[in-house]
Structure formats: structure tokens, C-alpha cells
Amino acid sequence: MTSRRPAGRLTAAVPSAVRRGVLVAAPIAALLGITGGVLVATTGSSDASDVPSRGVPEALAVKPVRTGGESVVQFMSHPDDDLFFMNPDTSQSISSGRSLTSVYLTAGESDGRNSRRQDPRPRADKAAYAEARQNGIRAAYAEMATGDRTSPWDRTAITTAGGARAELDTLRARPQISLVWLQLKEAGTVSDDRPNSLRGLWDGRTDALASQLAAGSPVRDDFAYSREQVIDTIDGVLRRFRPTFVRMLDPTPGLNDRTGRLSDHQDHMYGARFVQAGLARYAERPGRPAFGVQNYLGYSTGSLPHSLDRGTFEAKLRTLKTYAWSDHTDHCGDPAGCGDRKVAARPAGRDWAQSVRYARSGSASWVQPGARPGELYGFGVLDGRLAVWHRPDAGADWAGPVLQDGAGLDGGVVPVRLPDGRLSVYGTRTELGAAGGGYRREVAVRTQASPGGLFGPWRSLGSPEPGDAATGSDISMPAVVVDRAGRASVYVRDGRHAMSVAVQRPDGGYGSWRPAGGKDLHGDPVAAVDAAGRGYVFAATPRTVLAWTTRPRTGAASGPVATGLPATTVALSAVPDGQDGVRLWFREPVSGDARSARFVGGGRPAGPVTEVGGGRSGHGSVVAAPDGGGLALRGRPGGLSLSPAPGRPWTGGGGPLFAGAPATAPGGVAALTLDGRLTWTPWATAASH
Incomplete structure (x- = not known):
């Protein structure tokens, strides 16, 4: 169809061109003489490749990775994935005033009919519907940033590293906010087999995926990308915007227990895998900031207890209604429409x-x-590698991060302390494989050779999942219990939403994965060991929490036991509590208030659920100090919120945004901010406010 330009609010910086059919991206690159990716100006930040693979603390003389300021890039398969599944994090990044770039892989054209199901059925026009969805996103972001949904954008076309063109939109009033539209065709179905899709391209069942240009896009010539060109394009976007933090959907969402089909949209899953591949390529490039990665659940989050308080939900819903063009007034001057009317009937x-x-x-x-007394280690993941921070004693500053060798590590790790003072770090890592197969996720561990010494190589524990074809390589982060002999039992929620366990042998190796029971488990299991050496493992279901316990000397496990606890928001944490028990921390659904229960020697609480007075609403884990002191959590504004002791007033909540969960230690609490820094707040600071 003929491109239509809305009046007034949108401008394009490239002249119109006549479409000449479908052009394959590689010939375009040759025609234009493009030999590399997007050209960007270099800014003064450390090169991650300058940090060798070394241990801690010996390697701390090496110049650590330093990022030059927070910059977030988030990747979505469709317009509205960010508004449904990443908000309020997206709106908090906008409020922070830092750089935010949202990248949409497909046009989201669906059937081309921009209407609610109950409305008269309009004529199909995929280019117009893609344009309407873009208009809805621009209105939603403008409103979040300025309070005015009509705040103007500048629309330009940029050359991609894949050899074609993409649309770049910049909010004129807040130029640090950008939208990138790659405009590939979507699958058009949640889970039905469509070879002409991101899924088919990833699996090698189609050689190229064509574009679907929005009606008003400054990109004029259709194109098609191969698998490698999509990865190159994502790598090029990353090089252009140089993120310190990347948000994306879950590449292994698993299966729906009831239907046996994918629990998320196939575009979400395979789009995320393309982003993983682009990130892996980008991580090998010098001259860039180090970056962290956060994955978000998609459709499956709707079957779990609500994690947002009413005020946060209402703000999120207002943004979705703006995107959905719920008032149906012509505020954009575009005949394609000002938003996504399909969402208007059900904006939540x-x-x-x-x-x-x-x-x-x-x-x-x-x-x-x-x-040593006062010595602390902090562990995270930057550039897909283990990052280690170190504080030699209570009076010293933190140093690091130092990146260890071994790429492909997923975001988040679980360190445990062994009886002899050494540390082991467990995590999951991803092998991407080639087109047509090979993608898999596995559990891995590395351990210090001596207390305070270097970390040995990564050791694979394999996976309870036989392969990607079974349940999509869906495994959780591990929960680890170490007995008094130093042997570890590693628990993982598998793709069938049950628990699996691998137990360390006396020779240091690990036995094969075996079922440990439980069903309908979601999220990540957590573990804690009490002063008597008894281990506890907890995992959430949509209705309650299940518990497993282990014996101090043999590591023999029993469970699962139904704890009888009420529904939680699924995010759990556990710490030793006194001489004979552990305490489980969680949030109450809807309110987000902090709650806890104490366990002594078994899988049933040793008393009623404790309500924390003056609790702060928010989402994510509630974290308690191991000495029974303060509490830390993500507050409603997105920053770190602290209470020096249960029942004491809360402080903070509006500070820097951080990744994952905070971590507590004697004397203070740590958080990893979105610019790759470890921040440390002494409990005394919280108590003084």
C-alpha cells in the first residue's frame, strides 16, 4: 500500500523512495559498500577484553571493568511486550533520566485488523496495523516520559549491521529515549508451526525471514534477513547504543503443564534466543562497557499470584490503555490509527x-x-562471565569486578561456603548451538582451590532436561545445600515443574540428576542451612510453598512437605535463624508486603506467619541479614529500600535502579546497579535515617 505520513507530530529524516520489491540484505550491503556494523563514536569506558581470566584476590591488581554510566537496552519480539512484561522496570528507567532504548524485532502485524473482537471486522491491512502499534508505543513512552502522549518524535532510517534498514525514533523532549523497529514478520500464531517465522529461521527451516514495514515508516525498501543477518543486526544495535544492562524475555519458558505446548509465544522464545546470540557476539568485541542481562517471564506470569501492588498496577494499566488507544480519539493525526485496538478490550x-x-x-x-574476619566476596554476571568483587576486611573498600574465564553464563549465580572456608559458585549456562539444534542449558560450578585463592575451571553438572526438544531446556537457578562433610546437594526446578537433585560424591564428582518430587513448581528454589547443619530447600507453587529437608552429616533428604503457607509472589529467600532453624521470607500477593515463617527441623512452620510492620510494597525478593538484623528489598520506586531490623522504619526506595535481588551480609547490604557497579550500604546508615 502507499505510505501515509501523519500530520504534525512525526518527522522523517530520509527522503521517500520507491519500493522495488523484496531486497535480500546481503546485496544491499554490497551495493552500499558496507563492510561492518553501525559506526558509533567511542566513549571513554574500559574495554572488557582488557580484563584477563584470573582469580581473586591475587588478580585485583589488574585494572577492573568500569562502566561509563547506566544505559539500558531492552529487546522485545512485539510492540507491547515491554508494557506487559517489563513494566514497571521500563517506566522506572524512564523516570531515572538515564539512557533507554527499546528494540522491537517484529512488526507485530498479526492479521492486520486493528479492532476489538466485538467491533465490526475491518479490512486487513498489515502495514497500517503495524503503524498503529508503533503509534501506540510512541504515545505510551511519551506519556511515561513527559506526561503528554502527543510529545513529538523524530523518525529516521538507519543502516543495520545485517545490511538493511531499520527505523530509529527519538523522543524530541527526552532524546535519551529511543525506539528501534527492525520490522521483521511475526509468526502470526502463539504456538502453531509456522516455518516462516523467527522460530523457523532459528531452527534452519527457512533461509530468510522477510520484512513487514509499517505504513508510515521512513524505511521504504522491503528486505529479508538470514539467521546470521538477524544476529549481526542485533550485535550492531548493541554496538550503537553500548548498554550496561540488557532486558529481554525468557529464551526457555518451558511448556504448559495442561496443554503440553509452549507456555509463551514462540516469537518471545525464539526472539530471545536471537538476542542471546547477538549478545554472545557483542561480548567478544573490544571497546565497550561491560553489561548485565535480565530475563523476564512472558505469558506464564499470568497464571501466578499477582506480584504488583494496586498503585503500581494501576499506573501500568494506564500506560497500557494509552498504547491500546482506549479513548479512540484522533490524537496522532494518522489514518492508520493511534494505538492497538486489539488490546483495548483487555488492556491488562x-x-x-x-x-x-x-x-x-x-x-x-x-x-x-x-x-578471614570481615572478608566478603560478591558474585554476579557481566558479559556472560562470572564477575567477582572482593573486600579484604571490614575497613577496606570493595574492589572489582574481575571477570573469570568461561562465557555463556546466564544472569545470576548462587555461591556457597564450604566447611574449610573455600567458596563454590553455581549457575546455569547456555550453549546456543547451530541452526537446526544444539541449544541447551546446563548447571555448572567452579570452586576456589584454597580459601581466598584462585577459582578452578567450570565443571558441568549437566541438566535434568534431556534436551531442547523435551521441555525447551527450561531449568531454574540451582539451590544448594552443603553438609558438614562439604558435599553439596544441588536442587533445580526442571521443565516439568518438578524438583530434580544431583548429589556430590565423596570423590568430588556429581551423581546423575534424579527426581526429587513436587509438582507445579515455579520460580527459583532457595536453600538455607541452620546452625545444626540441617538443610532446607523451598520452592513455590501458585498456591503455597513446598519444603525439602536434609540431614546434617549424610545429606539424606526428605520431602517435599506441604508447608501450609499461603500463596506468595513466588520470589523467595531463606537465611539461618538462631541456633536451631531457618527463616523463609516472601511477599504477600497484591500488597507486596514482606512476610516470613520460621522452620525448625522440619518442613512445617514453627509458628504463625510473621507480618513485617510498615512493610514496603514492591516486587522481587525480600532479603534478611544472616545475623537476624536488617531487611532489604526493591521498593516501589525501584531503588533499594532498607529496614535496620524487622518492625523498624524503612528508608530509601528511590535510589539507583539495581539488578536482581539485593544481598545482605554482616554490617550491610549490597546491590548491583544497572551500570555494573556493586554498591554497599552499612546497616548503620539505614538506622540513622
Whole structure:
């Protein structure tokens, strides 16, 4: 159809051109003489490749990675994935005033009919519907940033590293906010087999995926990308915007227990895998900031208890209604429409707007004591590698991060302290494979050779999932219990939403994965060991929490036991509590208030659920100090909120945004901010406010 330009609010910086059919991206690159990716100006930040693969603390003399300021890039398969599944994090990034770039892989053209189901059926026009969805996103972001949904954008076309063109929109009033539209065709179905899709391109069942240009886009010539060109394009976007933090959907959402089909949209899953591949390529490039990654659950979050308080949900819903063009007034001057009317009939989706959930990065135990008094280690993931921070004693500053060798690590790790003072770090890592197969996720561990010494190589524990074809390589972060002999039992929620366990042998190796029971488990399991050496493992279902316990000397496990606890928001944390028990922390659905229950020697609470007075609403884990002191959590504005002791007033909540969960230690609380820094707040600071 003929491109239509809305009046007034939108401008394009490239002249109109006549479409000449479908052009394959590689010939375009040759025609234009393009030999590399997007050219960008270099800014003064450390090169991640300058940091060698070394241990801690010996390697701390090496110049650590430093990022030059927070910059977030988030990747979505469709317009509205960010509004449903990443908000309120998206709106908090906008409020922070820092750089935010949202990248949409497909046009989201669906059937081309921009109407609610109950409305008269309009004529199909995929270019116009794609344009209407773009208009809705621009209105939603403008409103979040300025309060005015009609705040103007500048629309330009940029050359991609894949050899074609993409649309770049910049909010004129807030130029640090950008939208990038790659405009590939969507699958057009949640899970039905469509070879002409991101899924078919990833699996090698189609050689190229064509574009679907929006009606008013400054990109004029259709194109098609191969698998490699999509990866190159994502790599080029990353090089252009140089993120310190990347948001994306979950590449392994697993199966729906009831239907046996994918629990999320296939474009979400395979789009996220393309982003993983682009990130892996980008991570090998010098001259860029180090970056962290956060995965978000998609459709499956709607079947779990609501994680957002009413005020946050209502703000999120207002943004979705703006995107959905709910008032149906012509505020954009575009005959294609000012938003996505398909969403207008159900702007909260299928209970998606009431929650936000992270996949595999919510560990609250990523700070651990070292072998010496006051010594602390912090662990995270930057550039797909283990990042280590170190504080040699209570009076010293934190140093790091130092990146260890071994790429492909997923966001978030679980360190544990062994009886002899050494530290082991467990996590999951992804092998991407080639087109047609090979994608898999596995559990891995690396351990210090001596207390305070270097970390040995990564050791694979394999996976309870036989392969990607079974349940999509869906496994959780591990929960680890170490007995008094130093042997570890590693628990993982598998793709069938049950628990699996691998137990360390006396020779240091690990046995095969075996079923450990439970069903309908969601999120990541957590573990804690009491002063007597008894281990506890907890995992959430949509209705309650299940518990497993282990014996101090043998590691023999029993469970699962139904704890009888009420529904939680799924994010859990656990810490030792006194001489004979552990305490489980969680949030109450809808309110987001902090709650806890104490366990002594078994899988049933040793008393009633404790309500924390003056609790702060928010989402994610509630984290308690191991000495029974303060509490830390993500407050409603998105920053770190602290209470020096249960029942004491809360402080903070509006500070820097951070990744995953905070971590507590004797003397203070740590958080990893979105610019890759570890921040440390002493409990005394919280008590003084």
C-alpha cells in the first residue's frame, strides 16, 4: 500500500523512495559498500577484553571493568511486550533520566485488523496495523516520559549491521529515549508451526525471514534477513547504543503443564534466543562497557499470584490503555490509527499487567564471607562471565569486578561456603548451538582451590532436561545445600515443574540428576542451612510453598512437605535463624508486603506467619541479614529500600535502579546497579535515617 505520513507530530529524516520489491540484505550491503556494523563514536569506558581470566584476590591488581554510566537496552519480539512484561522496570528507567532504548524485532502485524473482537471486522491491512502499534508505543513512552502522549518524535532510517534498514525514533523532549523497529514478520500464531517465522529461521527451516514495514515508516525498501543477518543486526544495535544492562524475555519458558505446548509465544522464545546470540557476539568485541542481562517471564506470569501492588498496577494499566488507544480519539493525526485496538478490550491482558517476574537472577545469597574476619566476596554476571568483587576486611573498600574465564553464563549465580572456608559458585549456562539444534542449558560450578585463592575451571553438572526438544531446556537457578562433610546437594526446578537433585560424591564428582518430587513448581528454589547443619530447600507453587529437608552429616533428604503457607509472589529467600532453624521470607500477593515463617527441623512452620510492620510494597525478593538484623528489598520506586531490623522504619526506595535481588551480609547490604557497579550500604546508615 502507499505510505501515509501523519500530520504534525512525526518527522522523517530520509527522503521517500520507491519500493522495488523484496531486497535480500546481503546485496544491499554490497551495493552500499558496507563492510561492518553501525559506526558509533567511542566513549571513554574500559574495554572488557582488557580484563584477563584470573582469580581473586591475587588478580585485583589488574585494572577492573568500569562502566561509563547506566544505559539500558531492552529487546522485545512485539510492540507491547515491554508494557506487559517489563513494566514497571521500563517506566522506572524512564523516570531515572538515564539512557533507554527499546528494540522491537517484529512488526507485530498479526492479521492486520486493528479492532476489538466485538467491533465490526475491518479490512486487513498489515502495514497500517503495524503503524498503529508503533503509534501506540510512541504515545505510551511519551506519556511515561513527559506526561503528554502527543510529545513529538523524530523518525529516521538507519543502516543495520545485517545490511538493511531499520527505523530509529527519538523522543524530541527526552532524546535519551529511543525506539528501534527492525520490522521483521511475526509468526502470526502463539504456538502453531509456522516455518516462516523467527522460530523457523532459528531452527534452519527457512533461509530468510522477510520484512513487514509499517505504513508510515521512513524505511521504504522491503528486505529479508538470514539467521546470521538477524544476529549481526542485533550485535550492531548493541554496538550503537553500548548498554550496561540488557532486558529481554525468557529464551526457555518451558511448556504448559495442561496443554503440553509452549507456555509463551514462540516469537518471545525464539526472539530471545536471537538476542542471546547477538549478545554472545557483542561480548567478544573490544571497546565497550561491560553489561548485565535480565530475563523476564512472558505469558506464564499470568497464571501466578499477582506480584504488583494496586498503585503500581494501576499506573501500568494506564500506560497500557494509552498504547491500546482506549479513548479512540484522533490524537496522532494518522489514518492508520493511534494505538492497538486489539488490546483495548483487555488492556491488562490475561492477568499479565498485574505482575512482573524475573527468570534466573533472583539469588539473594550472592555475597558470601571469605576465610578471614570481615572478608566478603560478591558474585554476579557481566558479559556472560562470572564477575567477582572482593573486600579484604571490614575497613577496606570493595574492589572489582574481575571477570573469570568461561562465557555463556546466564544472569545470576548462587555461591556457597564450604566447611574449610573455600567458596563454590553455581549457575546455569547456555550453549546456543547451530541452526537446526544444539541449544541447551546446563548447571555448572567452579570452586576456589584454597580459601581466598584462585577459582578452578567450570565443571558441568549437566541438566535434568534431556534436551531442547523435551521441555525447551527450561531449568531454574540451582539451590544448594552443603553438609558438614562439604558435599553439596544441588536442587533445580526442571521443565516439568518438578524438583530434580544431583548429589556430590565423596570423590568430588556429581551423581546423575534424579527426581526429587513436587509438582507445579515455579520460580527459583532457595536453600538455607541452620546452625545444626540441617538443610532446607523451598520452592513455590501458585498456591503455597513446598519444603525439602536434609540431614546434617549424610545429606539424606526428605520431602517435599506441604508447608501450609499461603500463596506468595513466588520470589523467595531463606537465611539461618538462631541456633536451631531457618527463616523463609516472601511477599504477600497484591500488597507486596514482606512476610516470613520460621522452620525448625522440619518442613512445617514453627509458628504463625510473621507480618513485617510498615512493610514496603514492591516486587522481587525480600532479603534478611544472616545475623537476624536488617531487611532489604526493591521498593516501589525501584531503588533499594532498607529496614535496620524487622518492625523498624524503612528508608530509601528511590535510589539507583539495581539488578536482581539485593544481598545482605554482616554490617550491610549490597546491590548491583544497572551500570555494573556493586554498591554497599552499612546497616548503620539505614538506622540513622
